[in-house]
Each structure stands twice: as structure tokens, then as C-alpha cells.
Amino acid sequence: MPCTQILGTGSYAPSRVLTNQDLEQLVDTSDAWIRERTGIQERRQAAPDEATSDLAVQASRQALEMAGVSPEDVDLIVVGTVTPDMPMPSCAALVQAKLGARRAFAFDVSAACAGALYALSVADQFVRTGQVKRALVVGADVLSRTVDWTDRNTCVLFGDGAGALVLGADSEPGAMAPRGILSTHLRTDGSLADLLCIPGGGSRTPVTADNVDAKLHKLKMNGKEVFRFAVRALVESTQTSLGAHGMTPGQVDHVIAHQANLRILEAVLERLEIPREKCWLNLHKYGNTSSASLPMSLDEAWRAGRLKRGDVIAMMAIGAGMAWGSAVVRW
Numbered sequence: 060m061p062c063t064q065i066l067g068t069g070s071y072a073p074s075r076v077l078t079n080q081d082l083e084q085l086v087d088t089s090d091a092w093i094r095e096r097t098g099i100q101e102r103r104q105a106a107p108d109e110a111t112s113d114l115a116v117q118a119s120r121q122a123l124e125m126a127g128v129s130p131e132d133v134d135l136i137v138v139g140t141v142t143p144d145m146p147m148p149s150c151a152a153l154v155q156a157k158l159g160a161r162r163a164f165a166f167d168v169s170a171a172c173a174g175a176l177y178a179l180s181v182a183d184q185f186v187r188t189g190q191v192k193r194a195l196v197v198g199a200d201v202l203s204r205t206v207d208w209t210d211r212n213t214c215v216l217f218g219d220g221a222g223a224l225v226l227g228a229d230s231e232p233g234a235m236a237p238r239g240i241l242s243t244h245l246r247t248d249g250s251l252a253d254l255l256c257i258p259g260g261g262s263r264t265p266v267t268a269d270n271v272d273a274k275l276h277k278l279k280m281n282g283k284e285v286f287r288f289a290v291r292a293l294v295e296s297t298q299t300s301l302g303a304h305g306m307t308p309g310q311v312d313h314v315i316a317h318q319a320n321l322r323i324l325e326a327v328l329e330r331l332e333i334p335r336e337k338c339w340l341n342l343h344k345y346g347n348t349s350s351a352s353l354p355m356s357l358d359e360a361w362r363a364g365r366l367k368r369g370d371v372i373a374m375m376a377i378g379a380g381m382a383w384g385s386a387v388v389r390w
């Protein structure tokens with residue numbers, strides 16, 4: 060079956076910058092602690108009138124422009140997000156309307172920080188089978204609205220952002236080595252749901268004054284366990300993805316990864332024996348932007364001229380669920 064091509068990428072980060080020094084004014088923390096434990100120096104925060112679909116649309120417009128695809132020619136929009144503008148309709152439906160992508164059907168995928176990778180995998184299946192010609196994949200989150208700004212364990216980690224990819228059918232069916240998305244590999248372990256969750260606001264614990272007072276609509280995390288699990292899961296998934304194509308980590312030219320924590324990425328790269336220089340890093344300026352971070356990283360790496368035709372890219376992401384996975388792309 061022909062491979063799906065990545066035709067364009069885009070990203071958007073809100074203009075408001077929140078530095079580690081700003082956070083020192085909010086909670087008992089320090090710039091040194093945050094840098095040393097996470098690698099993060101600053102993050103972006105959506106303006107009060109900005110919601111996830113607004114960020115998603117900005118990134119999408121860039122991606123469509125790069126791909127030379129007009130919104131009317133998009134058949135499918137998949138948005139990976141856990142912070143949609145509202146519970147319903149989907150964020151993807153709002154993005155479709157704002158872009159004027161009238162022909163596209165649109166839906167959200169919920170896989171937290173792995174959202175864009177899951178969305179990419181779903182859209183890839185539609186394109187590969189010929190059911191759609193052009194798909195828009197978005198990872199967008201405004202986690203600043205779900206973070207407890209009095210909890211130093213979590214509030215220092217996250218930032219807001221959006222990234223987008225335009226996918227299309229293979230343009231070179233006869234090429235010697237297939238190019239594009241070679242495969243995706245997705246995994247979930249719902250028995251680990253408590254490690255990272257927002258317990259309130261859904262059907263189990265609806266929004267009530269008492270629940271809001273108890274901060275049940277705020278993000279809760281067991282950081283140490285997430286860290287341990289993330290390293291193991293990302294290593295195993297990437298080995299599986301590469302192995303399916305008879306490849307080893309030594310053949311990887313670039314790592315485009317979800318940016319949760321520099322120490323997680325360093326541990327993963329060390330175990331895979333991939334040099335750190337091969338991994339695009341931007342968490343120092345954006346923090347953990349959840350679903351946005353993988354497509355934002357790809358967009359930055361491409362626009363910086365780092366990706367050369369034929370390069371092998373290993374993508375990897377993990378988030379609440381736990382949900383994780385990887386992809387192998389030949390550029």
C-alpha cells in the first residue's frame with residue numbers, strides 16, 4: 060500500500076511568555092530547580108480570549124500554506140486534544156468551520172500528550188486506504204486552564220501551543236524506497252489512568268461547586284511514576300517500530316519526540332544509543348505543550364532545514380492514559 064506523505068507543517072505558540080522567574084512569584088520554586096529537573100526555562104500561555112481551536116487554526120493555516128492546499132480541498136480533520144474549547148461539539152468541528160474546510164469531516168482524538176501521534180495514525184489509515192486525499196492533523200492544547208497554579212509539582216511543567224500537519228497520498232508510487240509515514244505503533248494501558256488525570260468535569264465527577272472547591276477539575280500527576288514508565292514505554296515502542304522495518308536505532312537520522320522533560324528524553328536517547336544532537340529540542344522555550352509538542356517540533360525542524368530527503372525520522376510520544384506510541388517516517 061502506498062505511504063502517506065507529510066505535505067506541510069505549521070505551529071503556533073501564544074505570545075504571552077511565562078518564565079521560571081515568573082513562577083517563583085507564584086509558588087515555592089526556583090529557576091535552578093526547574094531547569095535542572097526538567098530543562099524548561101519558559102513556556103507560553105494563551106490569552107484569556109484564546110481557546111484551543113484558535114491556536115489550532117493558526118497552526119493549521121501555516122501547514123496548509125506550506126502544503127499549497129486550500130481549506131476546501133481538505134477531506135478530513137483530526138485534532139488531538141484533551142482541552143477542547145467545550146465538551147461538545149468537538150474542537151475539530153470548530154477548526155473546520157473557522158478554516159472554511161467545508162468538505163472535511165472532523166473529529167477529536169483524546170490521548171493527552173500522545174494526541175497528535177494518535178491523530179496522525181488515524182489520519183494515515185484514511186489516506187493510505189484512499190478514503191481521503193488530503194487530511195489535516197492537529198495537536199493542540201491549552202493546559203494552562205487545567206493546571207493548579209498553586210501546585211508546584213505540576214504548574215512548572217506545562218505550556219500552551221498547537222502544531223499541524225497536512226497529509227496527502229503518495230506522489231511517487233514507483234520510487235525505489237518508499238517515502239512518507241512508513242508505520243505507526245500505538246499502545247495504551249488504562250490501568251495506569253491514576254498516574255496522570257483530571258478527575259473532575261466528566262460524567263463520573265461532574266462540575267459542582269463542591270468539586271470545583273476540591274480542585275477535582277485540575278490536573279493531578281504522580282511525576283516519579285510517569286517518568287519511570289515513560290522512559291521504558293518510549294524505548295520499547297521505538298524499538299518495535301524500527302524493528303518492523305528491519306531498522307535499528309543507529310539508522311535514525313532525527314528524533315521528533317513529545318517534549319515532556321529533558322531528563323526523560325535523555326534517558327530514552329541513551330538507552331536507544333541515539334546521539335542527543337539528533338533529537339529536536341524546544342521544551343526549554345515552550346515547556347510541555349501536550350499534544351502540540353510533536354507537530355511543533357517537526358515544524359521547527361523542517362523550517363530550520365534540518366530534514367533532508369531520505370532521512371529516517373523516529374517519532375515518539377506518551378501521555379495520560381497511559382497512551383503512547385511511535386512512528387517511523389522516511390522524509
Ligand code: ACO
Binds near residue numbers: 211215317379
Ligand atoms: N520546585 C521546587 N521543588 C519542587 C518542585 C518545584 N517546582 N516540584 C517538586 N518539588 C520538590 C518535591 O516536593 C520534592 O520535595 P520533598 O523531597 O521535600 O518531598 C522534591 O522536589 C523532589 O521531588 P521529586 O518528585 O522527587 O522530583 P523529581 O526529580 O522526580 O522531578 C518531575 C519531578 C520534574 C515532575 C519529574 O518527576 C518528571 O518530570 N516526571 C515526569 C512527569 C511529566 O513529564 N509529566 C508530563 C505529563 S506526561 C508526559 O508528558 C509524559
